[in-house]
Amino acid sequence: MAWTAISTRNETPPIVRGGWLDALRFIVAGLIILHHFQGAGPIALAEGLHPAFERSGFLLTNFFLIDSGYVLMRVYGASVAGGRMSAGDFFLKRYLRVVPAHLMMGLTLVALVVGGGMLGFAPRAPEWFRWDQLPAQLTLTQAYGVPGGYGWNAPSWSISALIGCYLAFPWLLRGLMKLGPWATLGLGVGGYLLANELTWALLGYPVYQMPMGFGFFRALPLFFLGMALAWFAQKTWIHPRLAGWSGIGAAVLLAGLQFFDKHALASLACISVIILAAGAIPTPRPSKWVEKAAQVSFSMFITNEVVRIAWFGVGNVAIARLALPVAAQWAIWAGGVLAAFAFAWLFHVAVDQPLQNRIRDWLKGRRARKAPALQPVVSLEG
Secondary structure (H helix, E strand, O other): OOHHHEEOOOOOOOOOOOOHHHHHHHHHHHHHHHHHHOOOOOOOHHHHOOOHHHHHHHHHHHHHHHHHHHHHHHHHHHHHHOOOOOHHHHHHHHHHHHHHHHHHHHHHHHHHHHHHHHOOOOOOOHHHHOHHHHHHHHOOOHHHOOOOOOOOOHHHHHHHHHHHHHHHHHHHHHHHOOOOHHHHHHHHHHHHHHHHHHHHHHHOOOHHHOOHHHHHHHHHHHHHHHHHHHHHHHHOEEOHHHHHHHHHHHHHHHHHHOOOOOOHHHHHHHHHHHHHHHHHOOOOOOOHHHHHHHHHHHHHHHHHHHHHHHHHHHHHHHHHHHOOOHHHHHHHHHHHHHHHHHHHHHHHHHHHHHHHHHHHHHHHHHHHHHOOOOOOOOOOOO
16 A cells, blocks of 8 residues: 555545444444443442443544534535525524424423422432533533533533534634645644643643533534544545545444543544544445434434433332342333334334424525525527
């Protein structure tokens, strides 16, 4: 394999649905479910198997934020930069993609807590369902220093942080478009390292430990890194064989590192290589199954905490009242994991996808109404 395995002169393959990036989205969403459920069994997986099950949440969140910047840059970058999609239309499209499902899950949790209370079942951990925490979470403002937002559907802090990233996207894009691929890659990596050093110097901890209440400041450097990786990928052709082996090697190294400690920066480098590799490998035969799995991944992310709370709220009562043995408790735990996948699929098919189809049609009509009316062409021929 010659030095031309990496070249700025060859055409980069476009990303398509049903390819490796979609597969990664589903895998990461599945691992997020496992991470959120790992402490609900008779023995936490982090205690019974390995601490990596506990600290994997930090890695998966990083992956989610970087991948969001990467995919949005490759899908919408040219349209926004070229003026075919305004900054306002981009933000509205992304905002309406995440907010309806978030509100439905938040209100579902409210109904569960109120309904359970009326039936005499108090939450096992009431501190996670304080009413003063709910407004910031429902409005998705908890990642900007607004008081509240803890508990309830806690993972939604990353959605809150991403909304700020959506607002920043056109401005970040404008700066990146002026740079070459290698300069962009250096800026993305250097920007994250600078943010990390600043938080260490000013706050005494790394940027990935930024509390949820200021999650936007954790998310933005990662989102920008994803954008930089995407701009590099669009301008730089990587030989598919090199991309494949690099992705496999980075995945093995990432898994191996977690057996010892977080190794945050090295893990972040592995995640970046995996995403770059997935985007560089052509997909001659896209898989409809993989595409559908990726489409369900957002529902998996937004619904799994609600399923966990509801499932184990009932399961823990049954375990206590019936004195169920450990084997039955593990069966309940496994059933909860399966229920999270099943509920996400049902929510996607029956609720989220039909709603998003309507929103998409409304957005198309809105753009059509905003477009200047075409003047009729009068033929001068007889």
